[in-house]
Amino acid sequence: MSRTFNSTEDRPWLKESHKKRINRSVDIGKKAIDLLIKKGELITYTNIANASKEIDPEGKGIHPNTIRTNEQLYEYYKEHSLTYKQKVNSKNIKPNPKTNMEVIDFRKKKPNRSVENTQRKYMKLSKKELVQRLILAEQYIAENNSKWVANYFEMFK
Template sequence: MKNNKELYEYYLKYSKKTPKPLRVKIKVGDLDFKNIKLDRDIERVKRRYLQLTKNELVELLVNAEQYIAEQNQTWIKSQFESFK
């Protein structure tokens, strides 16, 4: 491509990559998990997850597990108290 100066200049002019948009940190809390609906579009959810970085997915998974553990603890406690 460098042999053809005009083509190379055209390439340099129009091949500039646009900068990637800055990623927004994912905030996951109780409200995010409470609002998940059973009948949501799973393909859309998969596409959204594919857009996340590996670190963002790990953070999301850890927060999800933490939320589940807290909900299980709350449920076990309420079951225990109801048998008193």
């Protein structure tokens, strides 16, 4: 037996109650964020929920998930949260310090190596690392071509 979710459309008498609760959440959430800003604390879901309990006259506060699900409150959170901005910025892949591009020895690359493993390794690199690696490879090829041409002409002398 499956149960269906009854929305406020099916129960018009709940609309007013839901509006009150949503407005209460937004009001308390914004006040909690403002309080955290004044205190100089991080704006996180947990900190907002804890601060909201201090502000709320009923002492209930708001749940961290309320911040995520309430559009107005979530937008206000995104504006003021440094941790949200750090999370967004951390999506930009930082260069791997282990891969020092100037130490690549192209002579050690084997022609029969696994292409799948190599592709997987390259997919983990950032765009800058790939460009730098490509430039080094082209320089290596150009230098070896000029050495080969010089050796080839010396053989005919």
